[in-house]
Amino acid sequence: MKLFKPLDYRTYRVSWNCVIKGPCQPPEVEAVRNDIYIEMPFVRGDPLDPVWHGLSQEAREAIASEITEHLTTLRQVPPPAQDLVASAYQNPAHDSRVSNRFFGPCTQREFHPLLRTHLPEDWIRSVLDENTETVHTKQYKTVFTHADLAPRNIMMRNGRLTAIIDWGNAGWYPEYWEYTKMHYKYFAEDWYELIERRLPCYEAGLDAERAVIARYGDDIGTPAVLHREGVTRHREGSKPAKEWLAARAGRPWTDLWSLALANLKIEA
Structure with missing residues:
Protein backbone atom coordinates (compact mmCIF):
# COMPACT_ATOMS: atom_id res chain seq x y z
CA MET A 1 0.00 0.00 0.00
CA LYS A 2 1.31 3.46 -0.92
CA LEU A 3 1.01 6.04 1.82
CA PHE A 4 2.17 9.01 -0.26
CA LYS A 5 1.65 10.19 -3.82
CA PRO A 6 4.52 11.65 -5.90
CA LEU A 7 4.78 15.42 -5.49
CA ASP A 8 5.83 15.70 -9.15
CA TYR A 9 7.48 13.50 -11.78
CA ARG A 10 10.81 13.33 -9.90
CA THR A 11 9.97 14.32 -6.33
CA TYR A 12 8.66 11.65 -3.98
CA ARG A 13 7.55 11.81 -0.39
CA VAL A 14 9.02 8.73 1.34
CA SER A 15 8.02 9.36 4.96
CA TRP A 16 6.08 11.84 7.06
CA ASN A 17 9.12 14.12 7.26
CA CYS A 18 11.23 13.39 4.18
CA VAL A 19 11.11 13.74 0.39
CA ILE A 20 13.55 12.48 -2.28
CA LYS A 21 14.14 14.42 -5.50
CA GLY A 22 16.05 13.06 -8.46
CA PRO A 23 17.82 12.40 -10.65
CA CYS A 24 18.96 16.00 -10.28
CA GLN A 25 21.25 18.03 -12.50
CA PRO A 26 24.68 18.79 -10.97
CA PRO A 27 24.07 22.56 -10.45
CA GLU A 28 21.09 21.81 -8.19
CA VAL A 29 23.03 19.15 -6.31
CA GLU A 30 25.88 21.59 -5.78
CA ALA A 31 23.54 24.35 -4.63
CA VAL A 32 22.19 22.14 -1.83
CA ARG A 33 25.47 20.22 -1.27
CA ASN A 34 24.18 16.70 -1.71
CA ASP A 35 24.25 13.72 -4.08
CA ILE A 36 22.51 12.85 -7.36
CA TYR A 37 19.29 12.26 -5.42
CA ILE A 38 18.49 14.99 -2.91
CA GLU A 39 17.01 14.04 0.44
CA MET A 40 15.12 16.95 1.97
CA PRO A 41 12.84 17.51 4.92
CA PHE A 42 9.18 17.50 3.94
CA VAL A 43 7.82 21.02 4.33
CA ARG A 44 4.09 21.28 4.86
CA GLY A 45 2.39 24.03 2.95
CA ASP A 46 1.33 25.28 -0.45
CA PRO A 47 3.07 27.23 -3.21
CA LEU A 48 2.55 30.96 -3.00
CA ASP A 49 0.84 31.37 -6.38
CA PRO A 50 -2.51 29.69 -5.58
CA VAL A 51 -2.84 31.35 -2.15
CA TRP A 52 -1.61 34.87 -2.95
CA GLU A 69 15.77 39.05 3.94
CA HIS A 70 16.60 35.68 2.41
CA LEU A 71 17.72 37.13 -0.93
CA THR A 72 19.84 39.77 0.77
CA THR A 73 21.63 37.06 2.74
CA LEU A 74 22.13 34.99 -0.41
CA ARG A 75 23.58 37.92 -2.34
CA GLN A 76 26.06 38.66 0.44
CA VAL A 77 27.82 35.30 0.06
CA PRO A 78 31.35 36.12 -1.22
CA PRO A 79 31.83 34.82 -4.79
CA PRO A 80 34.87 32.64 -5.55
CA ALA A 81 35.71 35.18 -8.26
CA GLN A 82 34.21 38.25 -9.81
CA ASP A 83 33.07 38.16 -13.43
CA LEU A 84 31.92 34.56 -13.05
CA VAL A 85 28.91 32.67 -14.38
CA ASN A 100 18.09 22.15 -20.63
CA ARG A 101 21.80 22.06 -21.48
CA PHE A 102 24.86 23.29 -19.62
CA PHE A 103 27.06 26.32 -20.29
CA GLY A 104 30.21 27.75 -18.77
CA PRO A 105 31.86 28.30 -16.44
CA CYS A 106 32.42 31.57 -18.20
CA THR A 107 32.79 35.32 -17.85
CA GLN A 108 29.97 37.80 -18.30
CA ARG A 109 31.47 38.78 -21.66
CA GLU A 110 30.92 35.15 -22.72
CA PHE A 111 27.52 34.77 -21.03
CA HIS A 112 25.84 37.75 -22.67
CA PRO A 113 26.65 36.68 -26.26
CA LEU A 114 25.09 33.30 -25.46
CA LEU A 115 21.83 35.03 -24.50
CA ARG A 116 21.66 36.77 -27.89
CA THR A 117 22.81 33.66 -29.84
CA HIS A 118 26.29 35.14 -30.37
CA LEU A 119 25.17 38.25 -32.18
CA PRO A 120 28.42 40.29 -32.55
CA GLU A 121 28.82 43.11 -30.07
CA ASP A 122 28.99 45.81 -32.73
CA THR A 134 24.78 48.93 -22.70
CA VAL A 135 23.64 45.98 -20.54
CA HIS A 136 25.58 43.37 -22.50
CA THR A 137 28.83 45.33 -22.41
CA LYS A 138 28.67 46.43 -18.77
CA GLN A 139 30.54 44.70 -15.96
CA TYR A 140 28.25 43.61 -13.11
CA LYS A 141 28.97 42.33 -9.65
CA THR A 142 28.79 38.54 -9.30
CA VAL A 143 26.28 37.26 -6.71
CA PHE A 144 24.83 33.88 -5.77
CA THR A 145 21.42 33.61 -7.41
CA HIS A 146 18.44 31.29 -7.05
CA ALA A 147 17.43 32.22 -10.63
CA ASP A 148 13.92 30.77 -10.46
CA LEU A 149 12.28 32.68 -7.64
CA ALA A 150 8.77 32.27 -8.96
CA THR A 162 8.29 27.97 5.16
CA ALA A 163 10.78 27.24 2.35
CA ILE A 164 12.24 28.29 -0.99
CA ILE A 165 12.50 25.21 -3.20
CA ASP A 166 13.85 24.10 -6.61
CA TRP A 167 17.47 25.25 -6.79
CA GLY A 168 18.05 23.72 -10.23
CA ASN A 169 19.04 27.05 -11.82
CA ALA A 170 21.06 28.37 -8.88
CA GLY A 171 24.62 29.57 -9.29
CA TRP A 172 26.86 32.61 -9.71
CA TYR A 173 25.39 35.20 -12.08
CA PRO A 174 25.49 38.95 -12.79
CA GLU A 175 23.73 40.86 -10.04
CA TYR A 176 20.71 41.72 -12.21
CA TRP A 177 19.89 38.10 -13.13
CA GLU A 178 17.71 37.36 -10.08
CA TYR A 179 15.56 40.38 -10.87
CA THR A 180 15.10 39.54 -14.54
CA LYS A 181 14.35 35.86 -13.85
CA MET A 182 11.69 36.82 -11.30
CA HIS A 183 9.85 38.39 -14.25
CA TYR A 184 10.37 35.38 -16.53
CA LYS A 185 6.84 34.11 -15.95
CA TYR A 186 4.28 36.80 -15.12
CA PHE A 187 2.56 36.79 -11.73
CA ALA A 188 0.39 39.36 -9.89
CA GLU A 189 1.37 42.99 -10.38
CA ASP A 190 1.30 43.77 -6.66
CA TRP A 191 3.79 40.93 -6.05
CA TYR A 192 6.37 42.74 -8.16
CA GLU A 193 5.55 46.09 -6.58
CA LEU A 194 6.16 44.72 -3.07
CA ILE A 195 9.45 43.08 -4.03
CA GLU A 196 10.69 46.08 -5.99
CA ARG A 197 10.14 48.38 -3.00
CA ARG A 198 12.58 46.25 -1.01
CA LEU A 199 15.25 45.01 -3.40
CA PRO A 200 17.52 46.62 -6.00
CA ASP A 218 14.13 31.74 -24.72
CA ASP A 219 15.50 28.31 -25.66
CA ILE A 220 18.66 29.50 -27.34
CA GLY A 221 20.91 26.78 -25.89
CA THR A 222 19.31 23.92 -27.82
CA PRO A 223 20.97 23.03 -31.17
CA ALA A 224 18.76 24.00 -34.10
CA VAL A 225 18.65 24.88 -37.78
CA LEU A 226 17.15 28.35 -38.12
CA HIS A 227 15.60 29.95 -41.19
CA ARG A 228 15.09 33.71 -41.12
CA GLU A 229 14.66 36.19 -43.97
CA GLY A 230 15.96 33.70 -46.52
CA VAL A 231 19.08 32.84 -44.51
CA THR A 232 19.74 29.43 -42.96
CA ARG A 233 21.88 29.28 -39.84
CA HIS A 234 22.99 26.32 -37.75
CA ARG A 235 22.85 27.05 -34.03
CA GLU A 236 25.28 24.86 -32.10
CA GLY A 237 23.56 25.34 -28.78
CA SER A 238 25.25 25.53 -25.41
CA LYS A 239 27.66 23.13 -23.75
CA PRO A 240 30.30 23.24 -21.01
CA ALA A 241 33.27 25.50 -21.62
CA LYS A 242 36.11 24.01 -23.68
CA GLU A 243 38.61 24.79 -20.93
CA TRP A 244 36.48 22.99 -18.35
CA LEU A 245 36.08 19.94 -20.60
CA ALA A 246 39.81 19.92 -21.38
CA ALA A 247 40.64 19.90 -17.67
CA ARG A 248 38.60 16.69 -17.31
CA ALA A 249 39.85 14.97 -20.47
CA GLY A 250 41.64 11.67 -20.02
CA ARG A 251 40.85 11.36 -16.34
CA PRO A 252 38.89 8.42 -14.88
CA TRP A 253 36.12 10.63 -13.54
CA THR A 254 33.27 8.80 -11.86
CA ASP A 255 31.52 11.80 -10.36
CA LEU A 256 28.10 13.29 -10.94
CA TRP A 257 29.32 15.37 -13.87
CA SER A 258 30.52 12.24 -15.68
CA LEU A 259 26.97 10.92 -15.62
CA GLU A 267 32.93 13.91 -24.09
CA ALA A 268 35.10 15.14 -21.26
Missing part, protein backbone atom coordinates in the same frame (compact mmCIF):
# COMPACT_ATOMS: atom_id res chain seq x y z
CA HIS A 53 -4.96 36.41 -3.83
CA GLY A 54 -6.50 35.13 -0.59
CA LEU A 55 -3.88 36.81 1.62
CA SER A 56 -4.39 40.08 3.43
CA GLN A 57 -2.25 43.06 2.51
CA GLU A 58 -0.44 42.71 5.84
CA ALA A 59 0.42 39.07 5.06
CA ARG A 60 1.66 40.00 1.59
CA GLU A 61 3.90 42.69 3.06
CA ALA A 62 5.31 40.21 5.57
CA ILE A 63 6.06 37.63 2.87
CA ALA A 64 7.80 40.22 0.70
CA SER A 65 9.92 41.26 3.68
CA GLU A 66 10.91 37.64 4.39
CA ILE A 67 11.84 37.05 0.76
CA THR A 68 13.92 40.24 0.84
CA ALA A 86 28.92 29.13 -13.04
CA SER A 87 27.33 26.61 -10.69
CA ALA A 88 27.85 26.85 -6.96
CA TYR A 89 31.14 24.92 -7.20
CA GLN A 90 32.37 26.79 -10.31
CA ASN A 91 31.31 24.08 -12.73
CA PRO A 92 28.97 24.56 -15.74
CA ALA A 93 25.70 26.33 -15.03
CA HIS A 94 22.16 25.43 -16.02
CA ASP A 95 19.28 27.83 -16.56
CA SER A 96 15.93 27.06 -18.15
CA ARG A 97 16.05 30.49 -19.84
CA VAL A 98 18.93 29.14 -21.96
CA SER A 99 17.86 25.49 -22.38
CA TRP A 123 25.62 44.66 -34.14
CA ILE A 124 23.67 44.81 -30.88
CA ARG A 125 22.49 48.40 -31.24
CA SER A 126 21.26 48.03 -34.82
CA VAL A 127 19.66 44.58 -34.44
CA LEU A 128 18.32 45.00 -30.89
CA ASP A 129 18.66 48.43 -29.23
CA GLU A 130 21.01 50.79 -27.42
CA ASN A 131 19.90 49.67 -23.96
CA THR A 132 20.75 46.02 -24.69
CA GLU A 133 24.14 47.10 -25.98
CA PRO A 151 5.81 32.04 -6.53
CA ARG A 152 5.49 28.32 -7.35
CA ASN A 153 8.86 27.81 -5.63
CA ILE A 154 7.94 29.74 -2.49
CA MET A 155 6.21 27.49 0.03
CA MET A 156 3.65 28.90 2.48
CA ARG A 157 1.78 27.67 5.54
CA ASN A 158 -0.63 29.65 7.71
CA GLY A 159 0.34 32.84 5.91
CA ARG A 160 4.07 32.42 6.57
CA LEU A 161 6.98 31.47 4.34
CA CYS A 201 15.74 46.94 -9.33
CA TYR A 202 17.42 46.40 -12.67
CA GLU A 203 14.94 47.74 -15.20
CA ALA A 204 17.63 48.10 -17.88
CA GLY A 205 18.58 44.43 -17.48
CA LEU A 206 14.94 43.39 -17.66
CA ASP A 207 14.33 45.50 -20.78
CA ALA A 208 17.41 43.98 -22.42
CA GLU A 209 16.18 40.47 -21.62
CA ARG A 210 12.79 41.23 -23.09
CA ALA A 211 14.36 42.62 -26.25
CA VAL A 212 16.57 39.55 -26.69
CA ILE A 213 13.75 37.07 -26.02
CA ALA A 214 11.44 38.93 -28.40
CA ARG A 215 14.05 38.56 -31.12
CA TYR A 216 15.50 35.10 -30.45
CA GLY A 217 13.19 33.28 -28.05
CA ALA A 260 25.50 14.26 -16.69
CA LEU A 261 27.90 14.60 -19.63
CA ALA A 262 27.28 11.02 -20.72
CA ASN A 263 23.53 11.66 -20.79
CA LEU A 264 24.13 14.63 -23.10
CA LYS A 265 26.69 12.67 -25.15
CA ILE A 266 29.40 15.25 -24.41
Whole structure:
Protein backbone atom coordinates (compact mmCIF):
# COMPACT_ATOMS: atom_id res chain seq x y z
CA MET A 1 0.00 0.00 0.00
CA LYS A 2 1.31 3.46 -0.92
CA LEU A 3 1.01 6.04 1.82
CA PHE A 4 2.17 9.01 -0.26
CA LYS A 5 1.65 10.19 -3.82
CA PRO A 6 4.52 11.65 -5.90
CA LEU A 7 4.78 15.42 -5.49
CA ASP A 8 5.83 15.70 -9.15
CA TYR A 9 7.48 13.50 -11.78
CA ARG A 10 10.81 13.33 -9.90
CA THR A 11 9.97 14.32 -6.33
CA TYR A 12 8.66 11.65 -3.98
CA ARG A 13 7.55 11.81 -0.39
CA VAL A 14 9.02 8.73 1.34
CA SER A 15 8.02 9.36 4.96
CA TRP A 16 6.08 11.84 7.06
CA ASN A 17 9.12 14.12 7.26
CA CYS A 18 11.23 13.39 4.18
CA VAL A 19 11.11 13.74 0.39
CA ILE A 20 13.55 12.48 -2.28
CA LYS A 21 14.14 14.42 -5.50
CA GLY A 22 16.05 13.06 -8.46
CA PRO A 23 17.82 12.40 -10.65
CA CYS A 24 18.96 16.00 -10.28
CA GLN A 25 21.25 18.03 -12.50
CA PRO A 26 24.68 18.79 -10.97
CA PRO A 27 24.07 22.56 -10.45
CA GLU A 28 21.09 21.81 -8.19
CA VAL A 29 23.03 19.15 -6.31
CA GLU A 30 25.88 21.59 -5.78
CA ALA A 31 23.54 24.35 -4.63
CA VAL A 32 22.19 22.14 -1.83
CA ARG A 33 25.47 20.22 -1.27
CA ASN A 34 24.18 16.70 -1.71
CA ASP A 35 24.25 13.72 -4.08
CA ILE A 36 22.51 12.85 -7.36
CA TYR A 37 19.29 12.26 -5.42
CA ILE A 38 18.49 14.99 -2.91
CA GLU A 39 17.01 14.04 0.44
CA MET A 40 15.12 16.95 1.97
CA PRO A 41 12.84 17.51 4.92
CA PHE A 42 9.18 17.50 3.94
CA VAL A 43 7.82 21.02 4.33
CA ARG A 44 4.09 21.28 4.86
CA GLY A 45 2.39 24.03 2.95
CA ASP A 46 1.33 25.28 -0.45
CA PRO A 47 3.07 27.23 -3.21
CA LEU A 48 2.55 30.96 -3.00
CA ASP A 49 0.84 31.37 -6.38
CA PRO A 50 -2.51 29.69 -5.58
CA VAL A 51 -2.84 31.35 -2.15
CA TRP A 52 -1.61 34.87 -2.95
CA HIS A 53 -4.96 36.41 -3.83
CA GLY A 54 -6.50 35.13 -0.59
CA LEU A 55 -3.88 36.81 1.62
CA SER A 56 -4.39 40.08 3.43
CA GLN A 57 -2.25 43.06 2.51
CA GLU A 58 -0.44 42.71 5.84
CA ALA A 59 0.42 39.07 5.06
CA ARG A 60 1.66 40.00 1.59
CA GLU A 61 3.90 42.69 3.06
CA ALA A 62 5.31 40.21 5.57
CA ILE A 63 6.06 37.63 2.87
CA ALA A 64 7.80 40.22 0.70
CA SER A 65 9.92 41.26 3.68
CA GLU A 66 10.91 37.64 4.39
CA ILE A 67 11.84 37.05 0.76
CA THR A 68 13.92 40.24 0.84
CA GLU A 69 15.77 39.05 3.94
CA HIS A 70 16.60 35.68 2.41
CA LEU A 71 17.72 37.13 -0.93
CA THR A 72 19.84 39.77 0.77
CA THR A 73 21.63 37.06 2.74
CA LEU A 74 22.13 34.99 -0.41
CA ARG A 75 23.58 37.92 -2.34
CA GLN A 76 26.06 38.66 0.44
CA VAL A 77 27.82 35.30 0.06
CA PRO A 78 31.35 36.12 -1.22
CA PRO A 79 31.83 34.82 -4.79
CA PRO A 80 34.87 32.64 -5.55
CA ALA A 81 35.71 35.18 -8.26
CA GLN A 82 34.21 38.25 -9.81
CA ASP A 83 33.07 38.16 -13.43
CA LEU A 84 31.92 34.56 -13.05
CA VAL A 85 28.91 32.67 -14.38
CA ALA A 86 28.92 29.13 -13.04
CA SER A 87 27.33 26.61 -10.69
CA ALA A 88 27.85 26.85 -6.96
CA TYR A 89 31.14 24.92 -7.20
CA GLN A 90 32.37 26.79 -10.31
CA ASN A 91 31.31 24.08 -12.73
CA PRO A 92 28.97 24.56 -15.74
CA ALA A 93 25.70 26.33 -15.03
CA HIS A 94 22.16 25.43 -16.02
CA ASP A 95 19.28 27.83 -16.56
CA SER A 96 15.93 27.06 -18.15
CA ARG A 97 16.05 30.49 -19.84
CA VAL A 98 18.93 29.14 -21.96
CA SER A 99 17.86 25.49 -22.38
CA ASN A 100 18.09 22.15 -20.63
CA ARG A 101 21.80 22.06 -21.48
CA PHE A 102 24.86 23.29 -19.62
CA PHE A 103 27.06 26.32 -20.29
CA GLY A 104 30.21 27.75 -18.77
CA PRO A 105 31.86 28.30 -16.44
CA CYS A 106 32.42 31.57 -18.20
CA THR A 107 32.79 35.32 -17.85
CA GLN A 108 29.97 37.80 -18.30
CA ARG A 109 31.47 38.78 -21.66
CA GLU A 110 30.92 35.15 -22.72
CA PHE A 111 27.52 34.77 -21.03
CA HIS A 112 25.84 37.75 -22.67
CA PRO A 113 26.65 36.68 -26.26
CA LEU A 114 25.09 33.30 -25.46
CA LEU A 115 21.83 35.03 -24.50
CA ARG A 116 21.66 36.77 -27.89
CA THR A 117 22.81 33.66 -29.84
CA HIS A 118 26.29 35.14 -30.37
CA LEU A 119 25.17 38.25 -32.18
CA PRO A 120 28.42 40.29 -32.55
CA GLU A 121 28.82 43.11 -30.07
CA ASP A 122 28.99 45.81 -32.73
CA TRP A 123 25.62 44.66 -34.14
CA ILE A 124 23.67 44.81 -30.88
CA ARG A 125 22.49 48.40 -31.24
CA SER A 126 21.26 48.03 -34.82
CA VAL A 127 19.66 44.58 -34.44
CA LEU A 128 18.32 45.00 -30.89
CA ASP A 129 18.66 48.43 -29.23
CA GLU A 130 21.01 50.79 -27.42
CA ASN A 131 19.90 49.67 -23.96
CA THR A 132 20.75 46.02 -24.69
CA GLU A 133 24.14 47.10 -25.98
CA THR A 134 24.78 48.93 -22.70
CA VAL A 135 23.64 45.98 -20.54
CA HIS A 136 25.58 43.37 -22.50
CA THR A 137 28.83 45.33 -22.41
CA LYS A 138 28.67 46.43 -18.77
CA GLN A 139 30.54 44.70 -15.96
CA TYR A 140 28.25 43.61 -13.11
CA LYS A 141 28.97 42.33 -9.65
CA THR A 142 28.79 38.54 -9.30
CA VAL A 143 26.28 37.26 -6.71
CA PHE A 144 24.83 33.88 -5.77
CA THR A 145 21.42 33.61 -7.41
CA HIS A 146 18.44 31.29 -7.05
CA ALA A 147 17.43 32.22 -10.63
CA ASP A 148 13.92 30.77 -10.46
CA LEU A 149 12.28 32.68 -7.64
CA ALA A 150 8.77 32.27 -8.96
CA PRO A 151 5.81 32.04 -6.53
CA ARG A 152 5.49 28.32 -7.35
CA ASN A 153 8.86 27.81 -5.63
CA ILE A 154 7.94 29.74 -2.49
CA MET A 155 6.21 27.49 0.03
CA MET A 156 3.65 28.90 2.48
CA ARG A 157 1.78 27.67 5.54
CA ASN A 158 -0.63 29.65 7.71
CA GLY A 159 0.34 32.84 5.91
CA ARG A 160 4.07 32.42 6.57
CA LEU A 161 6.98 31.47 4.34
CA THR A 162 8.29 27.97 5.16
CA ALA A 163 10.78 27.24 2.35
CA ILE A 164 12.24 28.29 -0.99
CA ILE A 165 12.50 25.21 -3.20
CA ASP A 166 13.85 24.10 -6.61
CA TRP A 167 17.47 25.25 -6.79
CA GLY A 168 18.05 23.72 -10.23
CA ASN A 169 19.04 27.05 -11.82
CA ALA A 170 21.06 28.37 -8.88
CA GLY A 171 24.62 29.57 -9.29
CA TRP A 172 26.86 32.61 -9.71
CA TYR A 173 25.39 35.20 -12.08
CA PRO A 174 25.49 38.95 -12.79
CA GLU A 175 23.73 40.86 -10.04
CA TYR A 176 20.71 41.72 -12.21
CA TRP A 177 19.89 38.10 -13.13
CA GLU A 178 17.71 37.36 -10.08
CA TYR A 179 15.56 40.38 -10.87
CA THR A 180 15.10 39.54 -14.54
CA LYS A 181 14.35 35.86 -13.85
CA MET A 182 11.69 36.82 -11.30
CA HIS A 183 9.85 38.39 -14.25
CA TYR A 184 10.37 35.38 -16.53
CA LYS A 185 6.84 34.11 -15.95
CA TYR A 186 4.28 36.80 -15.12
CA PHE A 187 2.56 36.79 -11.73
CA ALA A 188 0.39 39.36 -9.89
CA GLU A 189 1.37 42.99 -10.38
CA ASP A 190 1.30 43.77 -6.66
CA TRP A 191 3.79 40.93 -6.05
CA TYR A 192 6.37 42.74 -8.16
CA GLU A 193 5.55 46.09 -6.58
CA LEU A 194 6.16 44.72 -3.07
CA ILE A 195 9.45 43.08 -4.03
CA GLU A 196 10.69 46.08 -5.99
CA ARG A 197 10.14 48.38 -3.00
CA ARG A 198 12.58 46.25 -1.01
CA LEU A 199 15.25 45.01 -3.40
CA PRO A 200 17.52 46.62 -6.00
CA CYS A 201 15.74 46.94 -9.33
CA TYR A 202 17.42 46.40 -12.67
CA GLU A 203 14.94 47.74 -15.20
CA ALA A 204 17.63 48.10 -17.88
CA GLY A 205 18.58 44.43 -17.48
CA LEU A 206 14.94 43.39 -17.66
CA ASP A 207 14.33 45.50 -20.78
CA ALA A 208 17.41 43.98 -22.42
CA GLU A 209 16.18 40.47 -21.62
CA ARG A 210 12.79 41.23 -23.09
CA ALA A 211 14.36 42.62 -26.25
CA VAL A 212 16.57 39.55 -26.69
CA ILE A 213 13.75 37.07 -26.02
CA ALA A 214 11.44 38.93 -28.40
CA ARG A 215 14.05 38.56 -31.12
CA TYR A 216 15.50 35.10 -30.45
CA GLY A 217 13.19 33.28 -28.05
CA ASP A 218 14.13 31.74 -24.72
CA ASP A 219 15.50 28.31 -25.66
CA ILE A 220 18.66 29.50 -27.34
CA GLY A 221 20.91 26.78 -25.89
CA THR A 222 19.31 23.92 -27.82
CA PRO A 223 20.97 23.03 -31.17
CA ALA A 224 18.76 24.00 -34.10
CA VAL A 225 18.65 24.88 -37.78
CA LEU A 226 17.15 28.35 -38.12
CA HIS A 227 15.60 29.95 -41.19
CA ARG A 228 15.09 33.71 -41.12
CA GLU A 229 14.66 36.19 -43.97
CA GLY A 230 15.96 33.70 -46.52
CA VAL A 231 19.08 32.84 -44.51
CA THR A 232 19.74 29.43 -42.96
CA ARG A 233 21.88 29.28 -39.84
CA HIS A 234 22.99 26.32 -37.75
CA ARG A 235 22.85 27.05 -34.03
CA GLU A 236 25.28 24.86 -32.10
CA GLY A 237 23.56 25.34 -28.78
CA SER A 238 25.25 25.53 -25.41
CA LYS A 239 27.66 23.13 -23.75
CA PRO A 240 30.30 23.24 -21.01
CA ALA A 241 33.27 25.50 -21.62
CA LYS A 242 36.11 24.01 -23.68
CA GLU A 243 38.61 24.79 -20.93
CA TRP A 244 36.48 22.99 -18.35
CA LEU A 245 36.08 19.94 -20.60
CA ALA A 246 39.81 19.92 -21.38
CA ALA A 247 40.64 19.90 -17.67
CA ARG A 248 38.60 16.69 -17.31
CA ALA A 249 39.85 14.97 -20.47
CA GLY A 250 41.64 11.67 -20.02
CA ARG A 251 40.85 11.36 -16.34
CA PRO A 252 38.89 8.42 -14.88
CA TRP A 253 36.12 10.63 -13.54
CA THR A 254 33.27 8.80 -11.86
CA ASP A 255 31.52 11.80 -10.36
CA LEU A 256 28.10 13.29 -10.94
CA TRP A 257 29.32 15.37 -13.87
CA SER A 258 30.52 12.24 -15.68
CA LEU A 259 26.97 10.92 -15.62
CA ALA A 260 25.50 14.26 -16.69
CA LEU A 261 27.90 14.60 -19.63
CA ALA A 262 27.28 11.02 -20.72
CA ASN A 263 23.53 11.66 -20.79
CA LEU A 264 24.13 14.63 -23.10
CA LYS A 265 26.69 12.67 -25.15
CA ILE A 266 29.40 15.25 -24.41
CA GLU A 267 32.93 13.91 -24.09
CA ALA A 268 35.10 15.14 -21.26
